[in-house]
Amino acid sequence: MQTVTLQVQDNTYDKFIWLLEHFSKHEVTVLEQSKYISDDTYLRNIDGMVQSIQEARNEPIENGVTLDKLEW
Numbered sequence: 402m403q404t405v406t407l408q409v410q411d412n413t414y415d416k417f418i419w420l421l422e423h424f425s426k427h428e429v430t431v432l433e434q435s436k437y438i439s440d441d442t443y444l445r446n447i448d449g450m451v452q453s454i455q456e457a458r459n460e461p462i463e464n465g466v467t468l469d470k471l472e473w
Contacts, residue, residue: 408437 409417421429444450 404432 418431421431
């Protein structure tokens with residue numbers, strides 16, 4: 402199964418949803434519906450995110466961790 406993320410213009414949205422509703426639930430499922438906001442706006446809306454980024458910018462480079470030291 403594939404997942405696709407799309408941006409649909411407001412004036413096309415109703416027609417697009419109408420089209421999707423003509424597929425069976427086994428063929429196409431709408432996982433999430435939301436208004437698009439930019440990544441920047443999204444991050445700024447998370448409590449403490451701006452302050453955390455500002456504090457991280459002030460941190461000395463020597464405190465950084467290289468990619469090979471990160472545990473994914």
